[in-house]
Amino acid sequence: MPAVKLSQISGKLFIGGQFVEGRGGRIDVINPARGEMIGQIAATTAEEVDAAVESARAAFRVWSRVPAKVRANALHALGELIAADVLNMAQIMTSEQGKPLNEAKGEILKLAEACHFYGEEAVRVFGEIVPNDQNGYQSQVVREPIGVVGAITPWNYPAELVGWKLCASLAAGCSIIIKPAELTPFTALAIAEKVSEAGIPAGVVNVLTGKGSIVGQALVEHSGVDKIAFTGSSAVGLHIQRSCPSVKRLSLELGGNCPMIVTKSADIDAAVKGATRRSFRNMGQICIAINRIYVARPIYETFLDGFAKAADALTIGDGLDNPAADLGSMASRDPLAKTRDHLDDALVKGARLVAGGNAPQGPEFEKGFFFRPTIVADCTQDMKVMSEETFGPLVGVAPFDSLEEAASRANDTPYGLASYVYARDLEEIYQLSAELDYGNVAINNVDAGIMNAPYGGRKQSGIGYEHGREGLLEYFNFKHVRLFHGVGA
Numbered sequence: 001m002p003a004v005k006l007s008q009i010s011g012k013l014f015i016g017g018q019f020v021e022g023r024g025g026r027i028d029v030i031n032p033a034r035g036e037m038i039g040q041i042a043a044t045t046a047e048e049v050d051a052a053v054e055s056a057r058a059a060f061r062v063w064s065r066v067p068a069k070v071r072a073n074a075l076h077a078l079g080e081l082i083a084a085d086v087l088n089m090a091q092i093m094t095s096e097q098g099k100p101l102n103e104a105k106g107e108i109l110k111l112a113e114a115c116h117f118y119g120e121e122a123v124r125v126f127g128e129i130v131p132n133d134q135n136g137y138q139s140q141v142v143r144e145p146i147g148v149v150g151a152i153t154p155w156n157y158p159a160e161l162v163g164w165k166l167c168a169s170l171a172a173g174c175s176i177i178i179k180p181a182e183l184t185p186f187t188a189l190a191i192a193e194k195v196s197e198a199g200i201p202a203g204v205v206n207v208l209t210g211k212g213s214i215v216g217q218a219l220v221e222h223s224g225v226d227k228i229a230f231t232g233s234s235a236v237g238l239h240i241q242r243s244c245p246s247v248k249r250l251s252l253e254l255g256g257n258c259p260m261i262v263t264k265s266a267d268i269d270a271a272v273k274g275a276t277r278r279s280f281r282n283m284g285q286i287c288i289a290i291n292r293i294y295v296a297r298p299i300y301e302t303f304l305d306g307f308a309k310a311a312d313a314l315t316i317g318d319g320l321d322n323p324a325a326d327l328g329s330m331a332s333r334d335p336l337a338k339t340r341d342h343l344d345d346a347l348v349k350g351a352r353l354v355a356g357g358n359a360p361q362g363p364e365f366e367k368g369f370f371f372r373p374t375i376v377a378d379c380t381q382d383m384k385v386m387s388e389e390t391f392g393p394l395v396g397v398a399p400f401d402s403l404e405e406a407a408s409r410a411n412d413t414p415y416g417l418a419s420y421v422y423a424r425d426l427e428e429i430y431q432l433s434a435e436l437d438y439g440n441v442a443i444n445n446v447d448a449g450i451m452n453a454p455y456g457g458r459k460q461s462g463i464g465y466e467h468g469r470e471g472l473l474e475y476f477n478f479k480h481v482r483l484f485h486g487v488g489a
């Protein structure tokens with residue numbers, strides 16, 4: 001099994017089962033820990049978009065009719081090929097995204113797991129027989145794949161966020177055109193290489209690179225694309241919804257500003273551990289990152305003390321040189337600038353800095369987008385960190401006096417993606433899990449998403465689901481077939 005090499009995929013598009021040299025201009029891709037160019041992507045032209053759609057439409061006709069078992073086997077083969085090349089694929093991801101190599105390896109293996117999960121689900125897509133109001137009739141509800149999917153993805157999880165859409169499409173019998181983020185295109189192209197090795201027919205999977213406002217928008221507007229599966233910011237998600245010129249299926253996995261509530265009954269050490277992991281992992285560049293924490297007043301200072309020490313203890317490094325570092329660099333200048341802006345805003349409005357607040361010192365950090373994990377305390381709801389998505393290693397903390405107050409402040413943003421609770425009292429747990437207006441509530445843990453359960457946001461955090469049976473059903477149309485057979489009529 002050949003390893004994917006950056007030089008082989010630089011400047012390439014994957015259309016009709018072939019890596020082709022892009023005919024448009026070039027966009028540099030930078031290693032954000034080193035400030036060095038690692039390759040270039042092609043800006044896909046309008047003609048190339050049309051070619052990819054044409055190829056995906058032709059492939060759909062074939063792939064949608066292939067037995068589910070064959071699609072399942074293809075997914076299992078893809079999962080095995082990806083897992084077997086984990087180190088190489090992780091190196092590509094770390095080079096373009098900045099996360100530590102061990103974390104990138106973990107993400108690649110989760111992509112492989114997604115292939116196997118959807119491979120298993122592919123053969124379990126059942127229809128229904130529905131009772132009729134007269135004898136002699138049978139109503140079947142059958143599920144048919146939607147068609148050509150346009151998948152538009154962000155840069156924070158370059159493998160998984162492509163993978164969930166890819167695997168669900170393949171399992172359902174859809175074909176797919178993937179438009180990865182400009183910052184992290186090579187992981188998607190490396191996945192395409194594995195698709196080709198897995199023997200998935202030409203045209204079922206295509207990858208187009210380039211700017212979202214041009215190539216992504218072209219997929220949104222294209223009459224040959226039946227569904228847009230988008231993960232990204234709420235602003236771009238809303239723009240996609242508004243700018244879609246025709247009725248089209250949309251799933252939108254958007255931004256968040258995720259709260260954590262630590263009640264007086266909580267195991268404080270466990271809460272500190274959970275907060276440290278979910279606030280700072282991937283440098284806080286996670287849609288389900290904890291942005292703000294409400295802590296019961298009697299344990300407020302104890303929690304803060306432990307949290308600040310745990311944040312200060314996290315190691316930061318160049319993700320290729322320090323595979324086991326806790327944190328790598330941020331993915332680009334923009335999220336770093338936003339983090340600094342939200343920090344300044346909180347400090348000007350009276351927050352107390354208890355950890356971090358600046359870039360780590362040393363020659364190894366000079367060229368990259370590094371920042372220390374940062375905690376601000378005594379935050380008020382009017383601070384940006386408490387209401388907007390930071391998407392960086394910054395978290396705001398505030399005390400609360402009643403559960404009602406904690407739940408109401410936790411719900412007081414336009415977002416509804418994930419929320420977290422640490423509590424041991426059952427009444428507190430039940431009250432909070434009922435009141436939190438979020439698609440995901442994790443209690444006494446911070447891993448809100450598992451492959452076997454639906455994952456999606458409410459309010460401005462999106463529509464639709466990924467993961468689980470619900471995630472797979474997003475790729476189907478239902479058809480009601482009402483048959484008169486006459487028996488018993």
Ligand code: NAD
Pocket residue numbers: 152153154155156157161179180181182210211212213214215216217218220231232233234236237239240252253254255256286287389391417457461462
């Ligand atoms: P973004 O919205 O800027 O870009 C996402 C993708 O959309 C990119 O591929 C981009 O090129 C493309 N795009 C941009 N403009 C477009 C347009 N007009 N038409 C079509 N496509 C367009 O987001 P980002 O900065 O890459 O990622 C960070 C955001 O993603 C955060 O807000 C984060 O919360 C969100 N996110 C959400 C989830 C989730 O599951 N809900 C998961 C990860 C990230």
